[in-house]
Amino acid sequence: MTHVMACIDGSPSAAAVCDYATWASQRLQAPLTLLHVVDRSEFPQPGDLSGNIGLGSREHLLDELASLDAKRAKIAREQGQLMLDAARERAIATGALDPKTRQRHGNLVETLYDLEPDIRLLVIGKRGEDSLKPGQLVGSQLESTIRSMHRPILVTPREYQAPRSAMMAFDGSPTASKGVEMLAASPLLRGLPVHLVMVGRDQHVDKESLERAAGQLAAAGLEVHTAMLAGEVEPILHAYQAQHKIDLLAMGAYGHSRIREFLVGSTTSSMLRTTSTPLLMLR
Template sequence: MSKIVACIDGSPAALAVCDAAAWAQQQLSAPLQLLHVLEKTDYPSESDMSGNIGLGTREHLLEELAELDNQRSRLMLEQGRFMLQEAQKQIEARGVASEQIDRLQRHDNLVDSLQENQADIRLLIMGRQGEAHARAANAVGSHLENVTRTLQQPILMALDGFSAPKRFLMAYDGSATANKALNMVAQSPLLKGVPCHLVMAGKRVERQREQLANAEKMLQGNGFDVTTATLEQEEVRPALLNYIKENEIELMVMGAWGHSRIRQLLVGSMTNWMLHNSPVPLLLLR
């Protein structure tokens, strides 16, 4: 059965990931897996220092260094287990039953681990910054950017202070990517009952009003309360951010990246910019 996977680490974003995971589990009624990956680059490797100048004859020093590496490895594993346990407590406190949650710790590359198991992932939840970028405002962790480019499953980027959204914005441009995202939203229970602002932005929106009207009808036919808006402005990105602020939007939904090279350039640039600058959680659909 497909599951929700929430990536847990030692960054402040882990609390938001827990809140988002609890909300998503209750909306989707799907099993939830808490995942902590100990990257191979962070994991001490066994070192043979017998050939180093001055160390070959100091057996006791080599043994002490090896023991320090082993201790560090054990501490990192124990820290990861503790983080997963605390994350589960946070999520259970938000009403998710313990039998719906499992914990997994892996010694692997995060992207490789997710890609290997993506067939079983219904929704992936990550924070904007991991431990390495926790203090950098609006920085996007390398893991998040790599995962959004690689994984085909929906990805929810949780931000600090996450709460169940009262309204969401869906950026729509009439493209195949946007229509696929539209269908995914319409068919999923994740956002059912949440009012939708369906927004088209750009210089040529007048030509696309029929597409917008058809998209509105499709969502309404699936039970959504829909508000449409066209933002006829040259600069799409600040227009969307202004709309989010003025209408108290609490979640943004958009199609990500695209397939053709031109599409990857246009949509990919927009996706990357929103990863860095969105003031609200971002749901990326492929």
């Protein structure tokens, strides 16, 4: 069975990740798994250093280095388990049913790639504990995670607020149309007003595409509002979201051809950096 999987670390956004994952798990009626990854580059497993130049004869130093690495890795695992236990208690307190915890030692992106078959929705903070430098708006591994995953990803801000409305940025591309199909088939946004917003140039072609997408969502029982706007994509989307007090933004993730140019070079990466609400990346 696929799970809602939440990436838990020591960052200030970990509580919000836990809360959004619990919210999503309840709406999807999917089991919740809380995941912590001990980064092996920060806490390497003890290895054989005997072949290193200048160290081979210094057995006492090798022993001390290996012992230090082992202690650091053990402390990191114990600390991670404490975070997972606290997250589990928080999830249960907010309505999660028997959430599971998992701890892995390795690279986050590689770990998520390995676990992808078990993931229905990945929930991850916009900035992790390794990305707390002033001016760093997006976690160092977040964009790599989004690019490598083929599952929807909910990127959370630092504070939790239960979504009461949603907006999908729609550009008429195959990737965006696939995202509409995913939303129509999912109970995640059922019962919430969904604003389908298009910022385009060809009014006639774009209007037809927008109306088809709106029809799909409406046929699935969603309350749909449409808007076709002109101007620079990012500020227009932000302005519309602020005007209508929309709590959650959905858009296509990194793709190919036109959508790749549209998103990778500008809109998705920029929205990822600047939005203050959760961002649902659809693949």
